[in-house]
Amino acid sequence: MRRFYVFGFLLLMAFDTLAQLSFKLAGIHALPVAADLAWLSRVFGQPWIFGALAGYVGAFFTWMSLLKHAPIGPAFAASHLEMVSVMLLSAWLLHEPLTLARLAGAALIVAGILCLGAAEGDTPEEPSGLPS
Numbered sequence: 001m002r003r004f005y006v007f008g009f010l011l012l013m014a015f016d017t018l019a020q021l022s023f024k025l026a027g028i029h030a031l032p033v034a035a036d037l038a039w040l041s042r043v044f045g046q047p048w049i050f051g052a053l054a055g056y057v058g059a060f061f062t063w064m065s066l067l068k069h070a071p072i073g074p075a076f077a078a079s080h081l082e083m084v085s086v087m088l089l090s091a092w093l094l095h096e097p098l099t100l101a102r103l104a105g106a107a108l109i110v111a112g113i114l115c116l117g118a119a120e121g122d123t124p125e126e127p128s129g130l131p132s
Contacts, residue, residue, distance in 0.1 A: 005070055009078045012062045016082035019055025021089060022048045028094075074116040084109055 026049045027033075030042035043049065066075055084106040090096040 008066045012059055013081045013085055015055045015058035015062055017085045019052045020086045022051030022055060077113045077116045
C-alpha cells in the first residue's frame with residue numbers, strides 16, 4: 001500500500017504541476033493582461049491551455065483514487081506538494097527568483113507533510129465498526 005501512496009502522490013504532484021505551469025505559460029504568452037474578450041481569446045488560443053486542462057483532469061482522477069485509500073490529513077497536506085514543485089520548476093524554466101522566503105516556505109511545507117505522515121503512521125487503526 002505504501003508504494004500506492006508514493007506513486008499516487010507523485011502522480012498527483014505531476015498533474016498539478018503540469019496544470020499550474022501550463023496556466024503560467026498560457027498567461028505569459030497572452031500578455032498584456034486586459035479584462036476583455038480579446039485577452040480571453042488569446043489565453044484560450046494558447047496550446048498551453050490544453051496542458052492545464054489535462055493536468056486538472058488527471059489530478060482530479062488521481063485525487064479521487066487516493067481518497068479511497070489514503071488517510072485524509074496527510075493526503076490533504078501532500079496534495080499541496082505542487083507548490084514546491086511549481087516554485088522550483090518556475091525558477092528553472094521561467095527564471096523566476098528563488099528567494100530565501102520562498103525556500104523557507106517550501107521547507108515548511110515539506111516538513112509539515114513529513115510530520116503529518118509520521119504522526120499518521122504512529123496512530124493505531126481504529127475499527128470501523130463495519131462488517132468485512
